[in-house]
Amino acid sequence: AQTVTQSQPEMSVQEAETVTLSCTYDTSENNYYLFWYKQPPSRQMILVIRQEAYKQQNATENRFSVNFQKAAKSFSLKISDSQLGDTAMYFCAFMKQPTRNQFYFGTGTSLTVIP
């Protein structure tokens, strides 16, 4: 079975600063995908970034980047130049490949950006 662990239930960061959210996972699979989703107060689930396990290069999307350590089964999200709109719950998710079916979600990290 796959498990995803987010060990930081709540975090806060000053506006314009950098914050890193942690995620670890447990799997015996070699090929898989990893995702970060954010859920703002509107409760909409919004894709932040995705990473294929076979790619060594860390994914980057504007102010969001990941530190993917496959051997350590770690997938952290770094948010640079934090903005008030980044305040949200952030979920780490794992998906096996090639079955590409369900996501296994972590329990989430609630991030608050302080003005």
Add this chain to the structure above:
Amino acid sequence: DSGVTQTPKHLITATGQRVTLRCSPRSGDLSVYWYQQSLDQGLQFLIQYYNGEERAKGNILERFSAQQFPDLHSELNLSSLELGDSALYFCASSGRAPSTDTQYFGPGTRLTVL
């Protein structure tokens, strides 16, 4: 806007009742997924359909059922509702190139069982 639509947005009903939640996937997506998010909890996978066929099943109760129709929209049926079924129910879809693996979520249906 993810392109995934869900109706209704809110639903209030009583214990013992039956409700149907509807989802229309993004244009071109063949897979539909249903998730349940209870208060202050993460998302629990319920079930996946691919092009009309059930593909994977998660923690879905026997009181719950789903189907995907030829036009690819999906419905989640919840029956004999209990207070504990109150939750946000998300539908997601995937399959359209180039990111065939990425799931795009609808806005959710908030179900309240009184």
